[in-house]
Each structure stands twice: as C-alpha cells, then as structure tokens.
Amino acid sequence: MPASKDSLYASPLGEIAAFSFDENVVKVFPDMIRRSVPGYGTMISAIGLLAGRYARENSRCYDLGCSLGAAALAMRANIAVRNCKIVAVDCSEAMIEQCRRDIELAPAEVDIEWRCADIRDIEIRDASVVVLNFTLQFIPLEDRGRFIAGLYDGLLPGGVLILSEKLAFDDKRQQDLQTEMHHLFKKAQGYSELEISQKRTALENVLIPETFSEHRARLEAAGFSSVEVWFQYFNFASMIALK
Template sequence: MTDSRDTLFADPASDRGLFTFDEDVARVFPDMIKRSVPGYPTIISMTGLLAGKYAIADSNLYDLGCSLGASTLAMRHAIRQPGCRIIAVDNSPDMLQRCRSIIETDTHETPVDLHCANLQDVAVANASVVILNFTLQFVPPGQRDQVISGIYAGMQPGGILVLSEKLSFNDKRLDDLNIELHHQFKRANGYSDLEVAAKRTALETVLVPETLQQHRHRLVSAGFSSCDVWFQCFNFASLVALK
C-alpha cells in the first residue's frame, strides 16, 4: 500500500468542509502528520521506549486513536514482557482499514486487537500502558474528563499514560507566537500559505486544544499521582502520567 503526498488542501477551488479522517486523509496521513506535527517521529519512537519500560506481564496496552498504527507498532517492537496484548482503537473505518493492512505485514508475535469505536465508549481494563497520541483533542471538551477518568480506573498500579496534544496558551502573545512558529514549520515542510490557512479553517471546530494547566488538572483530578511534560516543541507537547 503506497502512501501519497498530502495535497488535500492545495486546490483553492475545492471545499473539503470540516476535517474528517476519511479515505483521502488515510491515504496521505503519514506524510500529513510528519509535515504538520513537530517532533512526531520522536514522540512515536519514545512511545515504544516507554511501553518497553512500563509494560507488565499479562496486561493490556492501549493505543487509543491509533490512526494507521504507528504507536501500536512502536509498542509492539519494544515489549519484552510475556502475555501482553495491544488493543488499538480508532473511530474512523478508513483509517482502521489501512491500519489493519499495515499491522498484517508486521511479523512481531505480540497480538494486536483492532476496534472501531469512539474513545468515550472504550472500557479500559488491566492496562499497564495507555497511549493517547493527538487523540483527546478531537473529543468534545465536555467529555474529556470522563475519558481520562475511565483510563485511570482501568489501569494497573505502576502503569503509564502517554498523552500527546496540541496546546493553547493563556497568554495571547505566547499563543500567537506558537501558532505562527507552527505555521512556519509547515511552510518549511512544503505547505503553501493557502494549504496552511485552509487546513486551519477545516480543523477550527474539530480540533479544540487546551492549555497544559488544563491537562495537568484533569490528570491529577482523575487520580494520577505524578504527571509532567517530557517533550514539547512549539504548541505540541507530550505528557506522562503515572498511576
């Protein structure tokens, strides 16, 4: 299966409406996220490292919002504990179909279960590792507390949650600066001003970012004993939370 270059927002005559993870996005997703999210390859590789460290024998590892399975594969190749199972969830049938094809070409023995579902409907259980890489930001804000609380309840003591998100900033000058730096990052990766503006419009009401303070407060309120940022570039960050 060949991945394509992302030109979905390059045609000024096309109106894609609100951003959705449809077949067109699934086809170009590896190129899109690499050129759009600063530090994405590092976050994925470190997801594997963290999973290898915190996976507990005979437990479940969750990739919630698995897209095409990058985090799933990173975890799968790093796990050394016996009896582990990866549960990968996404609510886009088009993304999950491509993810299944990619997973099927991988020969690692750790079993992977793929499920098409909304995060709000996933019952996390017996989890030692849970990955939320750029997923919670697409959940309606009023339902995010429920998602994180449900994850905490389904985790084993000593487990880890990795939460990666696009951020907003309370200070408007810092918010404007980080948005502009992100746009410059995308231009440096070959996106035109038209593409940057068109995608921002398409995502405006679909991806709702929050501040680091909001994320930390939600994690602590859910019960996580320790949480902090381990990676940040511009307005993209990844946190770890320990139970």
C-alpha cells in the same frame, strides 16, 4: 500502502468541509502527520521506549485514536514481556482497515487487536500503558473529564498514560508566537499559505486545544499522582501521567 504526498488543501476550495479521517486522509496521512506535527517521529519512538519500560506480563497496552497504528507498532517493537496484548482503537473504518492490511505484512509475537469504535465506548481494563497520541483534542470538552477518569480506573497501579496534544497558551504573546512558529514549520515542510489556511479552517471547532495547566488539572483530578511534560516542540507537547 505507499505513502502519498498530502495535497488535500493545495487547490482553492469553494466550501471547506470539517476535517475528518476519511479515505482521502488515510492515503496521505503519513506525509500529513510528518509535515504537520513538529517532533512526531521523536514522540513515536519514545512511546515505544516507554511501553518497553512500563508494559507488564498479563496486561494490556492501549493505543486510543490509533490512526494508522504508528504508536501501536512502536509499542509492539519494544514490548518484551509475555502475554501482553496491544489494543488499538480508532473510529475511522478507513484507518482501521488499512491497519489490518498493513499488519498482515509484518507479523510479530506481540498481538495487536484492531478495533473500529468510539474510544469513549471502550472499557479500559488491566492496562499497564495507555496512549492518547493527539486524540483527546478531538473529543468534546464536556466528555474529557469523564473519559480521563475512566482511563485512570482501567490502569493498573504503577501504570502510565502518555498524552500528546496540541497546546493552547494563556499568554496571548506566547499563543501568537507558538502559532506563528508552527506555521513557519509547516511552510518549511513545503506547505503553502493556502494549504495552511484551508486546513486551519477545516480543523476549526473539530480540534479544540487546551493549556498544559488544564490538562494537568484534569489528570490530577482523575487521580494521577505525577504529571509532567517530557517533550515539547512549539505548540505540540507530550505528557506522562503516572498512577
């Protein structure tokens, strides 16, 4: 599917609906994510490298909240061990159907299983790599602790969780600065003030960011022995949690 330019919020909207990953978003998602998330391409490339490092024979690698499968495809390109399966899950039927169409055009030795489901309902087992690439932020706060604990239980000893999130900051000056810089980034990518404002409204109460300290505390409570930020660009960061 050719990538289309994201202009979903370019015209004034009388009523702004809550953001959802529907067919309209699917059509423009590659452009939207590239122009909205600083460093996205770098993170995807590194996820592939990390999967190549941590994937084991006879194990599974999970891309939870896979959208159009960028992380899953990066993992597939770097995994060299035998009998390692990638499971890519998203609750958007439109996203998964597009993934299935795209994958038919690019067969490879490493199998990807595409599942349309709520990631909270997926049993994680025999996992060497789990990826949550800007996914946890869309899960209700009250479900996050139990969900992360389930991922930990499903990871093999020595496995890795890669968690990328939009961050909040305890210090108001940092919060204001990082928010301002993100808006400037989006303006530099061609988004107008109207687009930025309307999308922010659409995401309100849908995307709930947390601080790094909150993420770290939850991961350590689940049992992860080491948690560090490996990449950050303004208020977007990616963490590595080791079991």
